[in-house]
Amino acid sequence: MTEGEAVRPAEAEQGPRDLRTRVAAAAILAPLTVAVAYAGGWFWAALVLLAAVGLYVEWLTVVGARTPAMVAAGVASLCGACWIEVARIGAAYVFDLVVLGVAAAALLAPKRRGWAALGSIYAFAALIASLAVRADQAWGYAALMFVMLVVWVTDIGGYFAGRSIGGPKLWPRVSPKKTWAGAIGGSMAGLAVAAGFAGLSLGKIGPLLLLGGILSIVSQLGDLFESAVKRRFGVKDSSHIIPGHGGLMDRLDGFVAAIALAAILGFLRGGADGVGRGIMVW
Numbered sequence: 001m002t003e004g005e006a007v008r009p010a011e012a013e014q015g016p017r018d019l020r021t022r023v024a025a026a027a028i029l030a031p032l033t034v035a036v037a038y039a040g041g042w043f044w045a046a047l048v049l050l051a052a053v054g055l056y057v058e059w060l061t062v063v064g065a066r067t068p069a070m071v072a073a074g075v076a077s078l079c080g081a082c083w084i085e086v087a088r089i090g091a092a093y094v095f096d097l098v099v100l101g102v103a104a105a106a107l108l109a110p111k112r113r114g115w116a117a118l119g120s121i122y123a124f125a126a127l128i129a130s131l132a133v134r135a136d137q138a139w140g141y142a143a144l145m146f147v148m149l150v151v152w153v154t155d156i157g158g159y160f161a162g163r164s165i166g167g168p169k170l171w172p173r174v175s176p177k178k179t180w181a182g183a184i185g186g187s188m189a190g191l192a193v194a195a196g197f198a199g200l201s202l203g204k205i206g207p208l209l210l211l212g213g214i215l216s217i218v219s220q221l222g223d224l225f226e227s228a229v230k231r232r233f234g235v236k237d238s239s240h241i242i243p244g245h246g247g248l249m250d251r252l253d254g255f256v257a258a259i260a261l262a263a264i265l266g267f268l269r270g271g272a273d274g275v276g277r278g279i280m281v282w
Contacts (some may be wrong), residue, residue, distance in 0.1 A: 015112040025242055030152070036136065037144050042086060044134050049082045052127035054248040062230060065109045073108055074120060077101030078127055085131045091272060098124050126256045127214035129263035136276030141201050141275035147215060147262050149193045151255045154186035154216040161185020175227040183220055190216030209269030217257045222257025
């Protein structure tokens with residue numbers, strides 16, 4: 001559009017229409033996710049497994065390495081890891097399945113084997129981290145909600161801060177619409193969630209603010225990572241499964257990065273049975 005040219009009505013209405021679609025989808029999916037997370041157990045495991053399988057299939061599609069054999073091998077290994085993790089059979093067996101799943105992805109890929117293996121790791125990280133955090137009977141739900149809310153408000157805060165303030169772009173080569181104002185606004189929203197949890201006596205204010213800030217930044221880096229992968233292969237959306245949001249990769253990119261880091265930290269501090277406590281209790 002040249003300078004001074006009037007904006008077409010269809011283009012002017014596209015932004016508000018997309019926002020309404022995003023809000024409507026989120027209004028359905030967010031409460032459902034919270035309810036299933038609260039139920040825990042096999043309900044949460046089933047949802048997480050479906051998401052992990054979807055992430056794996058979308059990744060293979062984006063990088064151009066999807067075949068029926070690869071999908072079948074990935075689904076089988078993810079299902080096995082999910083069952084072992086929920087049944088608490090043993091971390092060693094989960095590790096073995098992860099190794100087998102990643103190796104199968106690399107060996108069965110018709111091309112871009114490294115990218116295919118990375119997609120398997122991505123899906124396993126989302127699956128195992130999400131299950132491990134929730135498995136803590138005392139603190140699992142609180143820890144899971146902490147991570148999810150930090151990621152969600154970071155995304156929301158970044159969207160509105162970026163659109164209302166604008167300014168210099170964060171990484172225009174990878175994500176042309178993201179700005180530094182959006183990144184800072186998203187991080188501030190994440191800190192507000194941390195302060196809210198501390199206000200509800202669900203942790204100490206200092207550690208939660210630090211953790212909330214780190215997870216907010218990591219979730220944004222996860223978003224940029226997914227954008228970089230899509231740009232590398234010339235893909236706009238990983239799929240169109242979620243109205244207004246694109247695919248599961250588009251919606252869960254920040255969460256995967258944040259929950260993986262949170263699970264590692266929780267495991268280091270609380271052990272295999274106290275991942276949630278390791279995240280929340282300092």
